[in-house]
Amino acid sequence: SLCREGSDIFTSVRENSPTGEFISSINITAGPRANTIRLCLSGRNANWFYLEGRTIRLNSSVFRVLDREQVEGSVLIAELICYENDIIQGNYRILVEILNENDNKPNFLLETIQPFTISELTAVNSVVFTVKAVDADGDMISYIIDPSSDAQFFRIDLPNTGKVVLNKPLDYETRTHLQLIMWAQVESNTVDKFNTSAVLNINIEDGDDQYPHFLPCTPVSPGVPVCMNPTYTTNITQKHQDVGLDFSPGPITAEDGDKGINAPLTYTILSDDQGRFTINNTTGEIQVDDRLKYSVASVLVRVLYENAFPPAFNRTTYKGFIIQSSSPASIVSTYGNQVLQVQVSDRDFPDGRNPNIHYLLHPPSELYQVTKEGVLIAKTNQLRAFDRQILQQVIARDEESGEEVSASVDIEVLQRGQAVPSGAFKEQQLFGDVDSTLAGGIAVLIL
Numbered sequence: 001s002l003c004r005e006g007s008d009i010f011t012s013v014r015e016n017s018p019t020g021e022f023i024s025s026i027n028i029t030a031g032p033r034a035n036t037i038r039l040c041l042s043g044r045n046a047n048w049f050y051l052e053g054r055t056i057r058l059n060s061s062v063f064r065v066l067d068r069e070q071v072e073g074s075v076l077i078a079e080l081i082c083y084e085n086d087i088i089q090g091n092y093r094i095l096v097e098i099l100n101e102n103d104n105k106p107n108f109l110l111e112t113i114q115p116f117t118i119s120e121l122t123a124v125n126s127v128v129f130t131v132k133a134v135d136a137d138g139d140m141i142s143y144i145i146d147p148s149s150d151a152q153f154f155r156i157d158l159p160n161t162g163k164v165v166l167n168k169p170l171d172y173e174t175r176t177h178l179q180l181i182m183w184a185q186v187e188s189n190t191v192d193k194f195n196t197s198a199v200l201n202i203n204i205e206d207g208d209d210q211y212p213h214f215l216p217c218t219p220v221s222p223g224v225p226v227c228m229n230p231t232y233t234t235n236i237t238q239k240h241q242d243v244g245l246d247f248s249p250g251p252i253t254a255e256d257g258d259k260g261i262n263a264p265l266t267y268t269i270l271s272d273d274q275g276r277f278t279i280n281n282t283t284g285e286i287q288v289d290d291r292l293k294y295s296v297a298s299v300l301v302r303v304l305y306e307n308a309f310p311p312a313f314n315r316t317t318y319k320g321f322i323i324q325s326s327s328p329a330s331i332v333s334t335y336g337n338q339v340l341q342v343q344v345s346d347r348d349f350p351d352g353r354n355p356n357i358h359y360l361l362h363p364p365s366e367l368y369q370v371t372k373e374g375v376l377i378a379k380t381n382q383l384r385a386f387d388r389q390i391l392q393q394v395i396a397r398d399e400e401s402g403e404e405v406s407a408s409v410d411i412e413v414l415q416r417g418q419a420v421p422s423g424a425f426k427e428q429q430l431f432g433d434v435d436s437t438l439a440g441g442i443a444v445l446i447l
């Protein structure tokens, strides 16, 4: 039988080959009586082939590309059946191996590119995560970190492993989230390297690395998450006891620098003038879980004088004189020929002297000034002899309590050489004895 001349066919074809690609010739020679011979393809993958005379060709199309990755075992299996006068006389196996071409993009395994969380305390140079991509062609894949986004935090030491190493320290307090673009690229000799990219989202978890700080936080410089602790200040009145203190710029309160952990804090007073103060330990300082993490702030408590009595001038009108001269400044004197000093006494103070008193003239005078000791200074060269001037109000103000009292001053301007009147004014009392050097000093100051 002519059919007996045939043989099994073992060959190969490249994947993606075009239709009509030569597969094999059939060595059944057709003699003059060849019309009695009929060849036929059958079997599992027979529709991938067609016969053209005594040649087997590839039956593919643009809609049906031969793809090694789609065919079971990467081998096309069929049979060639040879009929002679419609009787099967030969049956040959066809096995065509599909040769691989690099025609697939790699794909990241989804479970390796999920968002994940790492601690800010993760050691630099340690592997923080591993990505993996596969490619249907089974090619070697290399992994690359795209230089965009937060690439500087990571690196890959061994390009084929997908192991991503931490390149620089993380800091939850400045960044809580990083983003990275990774490429997986097929290693091949072809010009076009198939690649694919994935975006990785990395959350940073707060580690316990920060000290607590008092609020409000004033950063030491813009963008630096280190606070300058405030100094809390408050006023308390003498002799007050068992009162809660209201502080400025706000209540004494601190927070954990690790905001993501927010460990509970306790507060203690480190040193206190004779144990006069107590603090509620749950609304204060020193971290409970780590006594080495603490912060210290100062508290300034200003003790105010108890104010039961207003200050008082012991005259409603003070009397004095000044001698007109070419001198630009002289001190007003009493008729007892001493420095006139208007002064208040304050019974809240054992010696009657309230250190917070400030004297001023109201309305302000062009010709007179009053010093903080209550001494009056005149611009002598601008005065006219025989004038009499009434300073309506010398005000004494308690700068602490804000209380004000006033008195008037009646000043006579004498001519140079004129005798100083006396007698009638003998009852004029002097308060305090202003040192003449001090008075001179004041005059010099005004000059």
Ligand SMILES: *[C@@H]1O[C@H](CO)[C@@H](O)[C@H](O)[C@H]1NC(C)=O
Pocket (backbone or CB within 6 Å): 046, 047, 048, 049, 050, 051, 059, 060, 061, 064
């Ligand atoms: C070639 O393949 C097409 C499907 O794309 C099929 O319809 C046709 O029958 C095949 N031809 C042969 C000769 O098997």
Ligand SMILES: *[C@@H]1O[C@H](CO)[C@@H](O)[C@H](O)[C@H]1NC(C)=O
Pocket (backbone or CB within 6 Å): 144, 183, 185, 192, 193, 194, 195, 196
């Ligand atoms: C990925 O492939 C594209 C197209 O070939 C190319 O332009 C790009 O540079 C490749 N990316 C990398 C990281 O190699």
Ligand SMILES: *[C@@H]1O[C@H](CO)[C@@H](O)[C@H](O)[C@H]1NC(C)=O
Pocket (backbone or CB within 6 Å): 233, 234, 235, 247, 248, 302, 399, 400, 401
């Ligand atoms: C305390 O008293 C001083 C002087 O009287 C005042 O200037 C300051 O504002 C007061 N501070 C507070 C916190 O009340």
Ligand SMILES: *[C@@H]1O[C@H](CO)[C@@H](O)[C@H](O)[C@H]1NC(C)=O
Pocket (backbone or CB within 6 Å): 266, 281, 282
């Ligand atoms: C805080 O004070 C309370 C009552 O004074 C005390 O029982 C508690 O032990 C204190 N806690 C700490 C952490 O010091």
Ligand SMILES: *[C@@H]1O[C@H](CO)[C@@H](O)[C@H](O)[C@H]1NC(C)=O
Pocket (backbone or CB within 6 Å): 314, 343, 344, 345, 352, 429, 431
């Ligand atoms: C005026 O006050 C002072 C104390 O500042 C006192 O020594 C003096 O006696 C008082 N004078 C009169 C007249 O009350």
